Amino acid sequence: xxxxxxxxxxxxxxxxxxxxxxxxxxxxxxxxxxxxxxxxxxxxxxxxxxxxxxxxxxxxxxxxxxxxxxxxxxxxxxxxxxxxxxxxxxxxxxxxxxxxxxxxxxxxxxxxxxxxxxxxxxxxxxxxxx
Numbered sequence: 001x002x003x004x005x006x007x008x009x010x011x012x013x014x015x016x017x018x019x020x021x022x023x024x025x026x027x028x029x030x031x032x033x034x035x036x037x038x039x040x041x042x043x044x045x046x047x048x049x050x051x052x053x054x055x056x057x058x059x060x061x062x063x064x065x066x067x068x069x070x071x072x073x074x075x076x077x078x079x080x081x082x083x084x085x086x087x088x089x090x091x092x093x094x095x096x097x098x099x100x101x102x103x104x105x106x107x108x109x110x111x112x113x114x115x116x117x118x119x120x121x122x123x124x125x126x127x128x129x130x
Contacts, residue, residue, distance in 0.1 A: 001055045002046040009038045010064040010071075017067070028070075035067065036074025 013031060020027060043056050060067070072078075092109075099105040107113075 001057055002043075002050070002053050003057050003059065004042055004046070005059045006061050007038075007042065007058065010035075010058075010060050010067055013070070014064050014067055017070075032070050032073045034074075035070045039071070039075050039078075 013035060017023065017031060023031075039058070042058075046053070046056055058071075096102060096105045099108075
């Protein structure tokens with residue numbers, strides 16, 4: 001299996017889509033075609049490099065999840081599976097990375113001092129994607 005991690009074209013398409021809130025059917029068709037063609041080119045390039053691998057896995061950024069429908073419509077012959085991480089485990093993992101030390105993080109959570117972590121790690125402003 002080939003793996004493509006966080007292709008920037010998906011983010012570019014998402015940014016364009018979000019900048020055009022009143023996008024008509026013709027514009028959506030164009031985006032669907034661009035999504036399909038770009039993934040077809042990715043796949044062609046990967047299969048040229050190693051034809052023994054017969055599948056491609058795209059790991060997109062979480063922000064690009066709204067493009068799932070365009071991806072499915074752009075590559076209708078592809079089998080599509082979307083995996084989501086458990087929110088609590090993902091936040092646990094992110095905070096662990098931000099703390100810089102597994103043992104420091106483990107001790108804080110084991111002693112239930114993680115409720116004080118907003119003082120250690122200030123809450124960030126997070127922009128939600130519609």
